[in-house]
Amino acid sequence: MDRFRLPAGVRDILPDECARFDAVQARLRERFVAAGFRFVRPAGLEYFDTFAGADSPVAPSAMFKMTDRDGNLIVLRPDMTLACARIAASKLGAESAKLCYFSDVYDFSAAGNSDREIAQAGVEVFGEAGAEADAAVIGFAVDCLEAAGLSAFIVDIGHVGFYKGILEESGLSPAAAEEVRACINAKDAVGTELALRKNGASQRAQRALLALPSLFGDAQVLSEAEKLTDSPAALASLLHLKQVYALLSKAGKEKRVSFDLGTVKSLAYYSGAVFTGLAEGVGAPVLSGGRYDGLCARFGKDLPAAGFAIGMQRVLRALERDKEVRQ
Amino acid sequence: MIRVALAKGRLASSCADLFIRCGIRADILKEETRKLVLETSDGAFKFFFVKPSDVPTYVEYGIADIGVVGKDTLLEAGADLYELLDLGFERCKLCVAGFAGVRPDPARPLRVATKYVHTARRLYASRGEDAEIIKLNGSIELAPLTGLSDVIFDIVQSGGTLRANGLSVLEEVFDISARLIANKVSLKTKAAQILPLLAKMRGELAAKDEV
Structure with a gap:
């Protein structure tokens, strides 16, 4: 083995790039602090059990695993949100907290568009619930992407409650629901139809689920979606998004947001509104976040929570593309 | 643009x-x-x-x-x-094809020749069947003829090449x-x-x- 080589999926960041990286980080730091967030530096090694379990949002195959000296299985931190939730629930002792971080997470399974060592900048708000809290977090996500220097971007908003509500009425088994979710998430209308027919969902639920892949665009889709379901949970989530949109409009951010009810992120993690920052010229999201009430309860204290993480490398790539376009 | x-x-x-x-x-x-x-x-x-x-x-x-x-x-x-x-x-179909009526030796895993290695692996794994997947890049039909594999997993349009080589479709798996x-x-x-x-x-x- 050559001594000067690196394993796949990681790389060194050299001075020129590092300077650009630090400049973006400095602008974000200013924003985070001005908005009242306080920095934490969570541990880089954690117990496997913290992230394991049938309902864990992190797949065991996505973690770098090692055995500790006492025989326990430990992992390289796979997720910042869980680490912050653990800290807020078990160490701070307060009913509310606003935490932020600049940290790397590690993804053992990464391939394709992603790296195995991912530099993130993120914020987590604990102890606040409701449309106002969601609108504040999403509005702050817009502020941060602007502060980072991006010009052409939108924040795309969905809600896991809409899908969950329809699912409850459909009579699908959990395994079938997961198959359908994967198809919807890929906007694969053909696959969704086949999966529904095979698994025998109720007629009305079938129609609603089939419409999901095309339920994206401006705030108009929220009204369209209302016609598709009678599920109280699904309707409540649409009402919630309308309130969030009204609040964002009041803050003058309506041009920066769009909606996609067919973004069905992991249900083990998110409980309400979810959102993704999309920048022109980068093929993958630059920001990802949402509401995850219930996650803190895993660590012994039930706090409502929402937050997001910015992928620093993708932001840098978007900034480079912006510069190329302008030249 | x-x-x-x-x-x-x-x-x-x-x-x-x-x-x-x-x-x-x-x-x-x-x-x-x-x-x-x-x-x-x-x-x-x-x-x-x-x-x-x-x-x-x-x-x-x-x-x-x-x-x-x-x-x-x-x-x-x-x-x-x-x-x-x-x-x-x-339009075509992703099929399992081989010699009709020939039962492969049940004492060893089925040998499958294909261009679609990942899809084949997922298919057999989802059925809980052991299969040895053999990656080929072309002329897949040759594999069962020469004894390299028991069956092939490939796209079939008209079935002409299969018939010309004495093979037939054993199972249609995906519509393509x-x-x-x-x-x-x-x-x-x-x-x-x-x-x-x-x-x-x-x-x-x-x-x-x-x-």
Whole structure:
């Protein structure tokens, strides 16, 4: 083995790039602090059990695993949100907290568009619930992407409650629901139809689920979606998004947001509104976040929570593309 | 500008017809050329010609906003992208084929020769069957003839090559046709250009179905 080589999926960041990286980080730091967030530096090694379990949002195959000296299985931190939730629930002792971080997470399974060592900048708000809290977090996500220097971007908003509500009425088994979710998430209308027919969902639920892949665009889709379901949970989530949109409009951010009810992120993690920052010229999201009430309860204290993480490398790539376009 | 990844050959010329019916100046796709990048005269579209199995890659990375590719290639690539439309052409089936009536030795795993290694692995794993997947790059039908494998897992259009070699379809597994795919970010950031095109294509395909 050559001594000067690196394993796949990681790389060194050299001075020129590092300077650009630090400049973006400095602008974000200013924003985070001005908005009242306080920095934490969570541990880089954690117990496997913290992230394991049938309902864990992190797949065991996505973690770098090692055995500790006492025989326990430990992992390289796979997720910042869980680490912050653990800290807020078990160490701070307060009913509310606003935490932020600049940290790397590690993804053992990464391939394709992603790296195995991912530099993130993120914020987590604990102890606040409701449309106002969601609108504040999403509005702050817009502020941060602007502060980072991006010009052409939108924040795309969905809600896991809409899908969950329809699912409850459909009579699908959990395994079938997961198959359908994967198809919807890929906007694969053909696959969704086949999966529904095979698994025998109720007629009305079938129609609603089939419409999901095309339920994206401006705030108009929220009204369209209302016609598709009678599920109280699904309707409540649409009402919630309308309130969030009204609040964002009041803050003058309506041009920066769009909606996609067919973004069905992991249900083990998110409980309400979810959102993704999309920048022109980068093929993958630059920001990802949402509401995850219930996650803190895993660590012994039930706090409502929402937050997001910015992928620093993708932001840098978007900034480079912006510069190329302008030249 | 919308950037489109296409596989050169028959698929590209089927796409050209559909694109032209949707009002895109795609007549350039029908010209004989060795260029790998073509732009429409109004500058609204840029086409990249790539190997079929590379279409999902160009779209996943956002180098192309949309692309047209067979479902078989999509299944095999497992790329993270949106699958928007079944274009209905280039229809075929992904099948298991072999010698009819010949039972392979049950004492050892079934040997399967295929180009679609990942898809085959997933298929047999989902059934809980042990199978030895053998990767080939062409003339898959030769494998059972020469004893390299018990069966093959491949696309079948007319079945002519199978019959000519004494093989037959044992099982049809997936229906395959050309699909319109899109990058997950481009669909949103270029929604104003891509969505009207999508609606037009949907209309054209529906009109064709009625004929």
